[in-house]
Amino acid sequence: MSAPVKIHVYDLSNGLACQLSLQLTGKQIDGVWHTSVVVFGKEIFYGQGICETEPGKSHHGSPLRIIDMGQTDIDQETFEEYLAQIKDQYTAEKYHLLDLNCNSFTNDCLGFLTGGSLPPYIKDLPSDFLSTPFGAALRPTIDAMFRGNAASGVLTPPPDIGAAAAASPNPALASSLLQAVATRAASNSPGAPSSSRNYLPTPAPTSPPTPAPNNTLTAPVHIATNPSSFNNVLRTHRAVVAFFTSATCGPCRMIEPVFEDLAMSKSRANGGVAFVKIDLSVGMGNAVAREHGVRVTPTFIFFLEGKKTHEMKGVNAPELRTQVDLLVYQAFPPHPHTTISLPVVEAISLNAILFSQVPNLDTVLAKVTGFIDGVSSWSGSTTKEGTKQILAKSIIPYLKSRGSSSPPMIPFEPWQGATISLAKNLSPGELFPVADIWRVALLEPAVCSWSATKFGRESSIVVLLSKAEGAPRNYTLVLLQMVSNAFSNKILARELLLSSRSSITAILIAALLHEDARVRTAAASLAFNMAAHLQRLRVEKVRGNSDGDDAGENEDWEVEMASGLLEAIEREKTNEEIVHRLTASLALLVRLSPFLEQLTPLLEVLQARRILKGKLERGGCGDAGVVKKEVRKLIEEVAEKLCPSP
Template identity: 85%
Template sequence: MSAPVKIYLYDLSNGLAGQLSLPLTGKQIDGIWHTSVVVFGKEIFYGRGICETEPGRSHHGSPLRDIDMGETSIDEQTFEEYLSQMKESYTADKYHLLEFNCNSFTNDCLGFLTGGSLPSYIKDLPSDFLSTPFGAALRPTIDAMFRGRASTGVLTPPPDIGPATTTSPNLELTSSLLMAVAADATSDGSGAPSSSRNYLPTPAPTSPPTPTQSNTLTTPVHIATNPSSFHNELRTHRAVVAFFTSATCGPCRMIEPVFEDLASNKSRANDVAFVKIDLSVGMSNAVGGEYGVRVTPTFILFLDGNKTYEMKGVNGPELRTQVDLLIYQAFPPHPHTATSLPAVEAISLNAILFSQVPNLDTALAKVTGFIDAVSSWSGSTTKEDTKQILAKNIIPYLKARGSSAPPNISFEPWKSATISLAINLSAGELFPVADMWRVALLDAAVCGWIATKLGPESPIVVLLSKAEGAPRNYTLTLLRMISNAFGNEVIARELLLSSRSSITTVLVAALLHEDPTVRTAAASLAFNMVAHLQRLRVEKVRGNAEGNDVDENEDWDVEMTSGLLEAIEREKAAEEIVHRMTASLALLIRLSPSLEQLTLLLEVLQARRILKEKLERGGCGEAGVVKQEVRKLIGEVAEKLCP
């Protein structure tokens, strides 16, 4: 007889993820999902080993909802035997909040019972979280928590976050929240429940947790115990490295550290899955039979679901070579990586910052006068409160910036005051406010705070919204402010994710502005934007995990290339502007994944001619570009990057 199979879904954050995720990460995450399988009158889940309780009676309390996953034709005894075998793989020391968790176990069970898998919004949660700068910042904290658990069986408290981020209370708050979530996820329910949760009374689990083992699985290795789980890995990853092993195989234990090292170093920077299939567990022998595996260890490599290579026995160097070849085939390096570009490679990727501090008392007097002239005021702060925030908070803080003891203030009133000022003042009257934020964005504490406030009410986004039709003074100050914002990696990434189009609209128009100071600021912002992308592209080419954060946009590459070329062609006076725009163009083209489209565009727009004209008399100044380093860069871009 068949039996119904359900998933129980819990939110380990108890609703906090839904409330805090958007302001903290810039992405709505509705819950920190924990799942369990409900079948044969039992609820089975993975935390401190594999545990069983009566349905709805675990220490997680009542589920948010149950999801019908169909029926299984597997009988209860066969499933119990499967779970018994699974305990060798799903031990307490192997749990990792992001890479090997309750949902990994549930997904494996579903493949065995029904041939199905978890919904994508549950499976993709870790990658969704890590794709945010906030998640990337917390990744080392989470890894450290579980690294200690591998040897002790106990979660390690979060380490100090470090001087660069301790100014952000939200990062510390979230680190503590994740510690609580992780402790909840890995508990077996036998201890006292957290006082912050309304747990139902729970009996001790009917199945004791698996004891901690000395061997650990601390690398991002996937486990497949049935054909459905393995086929899901093939469907969801471009490249797959499958390791067929068994518990009694001595040579397998010899080669396993090499496999885990490859998984740790290669999987995060590329869409590569490293899958371990223990032929003695569950229906793994069916996976082995499908691919003709008769001895262990056997390694089979797949590209786009097709088998490309098989290796039997212990040969670490050969395995490394074949994995590198698989990654090369799946993700071939950019053509320009083989091109000698000494002038382009010599470009410093440090952001161009505008650090001059204006007379802050004069700026305050201007804004105060503008506020007093408003007859009808609206917003979350009154006229008097706004003036007090400026005079008592913002100006003293900016004056003390860089001192050993800056004022200990809350930055939140700054945001409220900025929103009120943007509601009531015109763009022409707001330029001193934007200039204050320009100076503030040179401060690490302000950047640490604003990195978690990049939603629609972020001061940067609010001031950017006033750009359309703005006079010269506001456009100039706004460009300089955003240029400084791109000096912070986290803020830069979020601005490209959320405000790229708005920034680009202002930028491209400003590159053609009649005022050379505006063009200089625009060229600086263009450079900072593409330099940020270049850093990430280089990391991606090198196979480093940081490269995963690059957010590519083919249409933007095309728009920026067109805008830069038009601006370079028109620029006849300022060599420094030509230098910055040419450097921006070089970085934009060099490792762009849209190279085919850009090559065609560069040819149509006659990019080589435009650049070479800058070297001739009258091309930029009477004698053309004079500085030798700039001439070398222009010539190299024209000859080697333009068709």
């Protein structure tokens, strides 16, 4: 007789992840998900070992949502036997917030009960978090918290997270949030209801144990105890290394540390690689082995795109390392430009070009006030007088206090409302001092961070961008400078590329050909900042320091940008600095681009090499061509090494 199977979903952050994740990580994460299986009238979950309670009565309280996973034809006795068999895989000391957690257990049980798996938004949460710069920076902190003390339920206090500070505007808040989440995740909580009991108890220590010197963190190894669980890993990863072992296999214990070391290094550097351990004596491990023809242990099978590529039997650590390296190479071949020597391009600073000159703020305020007074019929969420008060009493004093030890608090929400009202009532020709105020403000990290967390259709930057079409020269110039300054913050830069790429590019491409040299300079600077942002992400991805972030990658946009940059370079006949910035932008766009199959023929058709070399000749840029040695070297390197010959 079949029985219903449900999943209880809890948010370990109690809503804080939804509120703070964008600010802390640059990605919207709606919850830190904890899950449990509800079947046969019991709620079963993994924390301090495998635990059981009445549905909805665990220390996590009421579930945030309940997911119906269908029916199981497995009877209760068989399921309990299965739990007893996998108890050694899910012990308290093996628990890790990212690598082996409650969701790993739930997903395994679902495979056994129904052949299904958890929704991707739950399963992929650790990789989503680690793909952010802040997540990658916090990885050592999380590892340290769980090293050795998980069984006690007492976590090591997080160490200094100075490395994460550069990746988050509020590392102290992130650290305290992480500690709270981790503690709640790893323990059954002293205040748990009396009906909650440990299904397969582990002895409670009388005091926190002292970690042994060789006590290392459990490697990021997936556990598969049934065919459905294993097949799900094959479906969701580009490359898979499967380790078939058994509890009585001595050689398996000899090679297992090598397997875990490889999992630690290779799976984190390449998010699409999974290392899976299948114990033939646990659960339905034998069924997984039969499905893939495994008869002896240890056996390693390598899969690419779900298909078997190689099988290796026995203990041979050098061969195992070689085969793993080969699989990773096949799954993620290195970018062809990594084999080219590009010393000049590699020496380009990836820091954003900023427009930091501060105008006379009293004069700017007087201009805006005069424009406001000239509007006969005012509309918007703030009144004329209210808008003037926000500017005069809050915004201008804040900007005047830049660099002081105790700047005044700035009312961000009223400021955004005032900007929207100003954009509704003033023409682009009258809005340029408002954009200039934002240009100066975006030099402040706090303003950039706030703007990133509140990014949307009604954010000030987007509203000001919407007024660009047909705008006069002064507004176009200041708008380009304002957006350039916004790219000094990588989280805000990401939001701009995700949400406003097309509108920014439309302004940028037109401005690159503007008759005014200052406008062209601002446009070339913005193009550089966009290309530098992508280059930083690509370099990190190549180095394996993080999974990178593909949110900024867009094939059509890169083709449009390359075309626009080349046209601008060809037409720039007077300003060497503009040629320098445009060439650097093109270099950063093309180097490590994932779209070389499209860009290479485009550069050939557009005669990129001829255009660039033309800048070095007489009349190409000024009477003598480009003069500065560093610019000439950059142009020569880009033309010869990144642009195909005709």
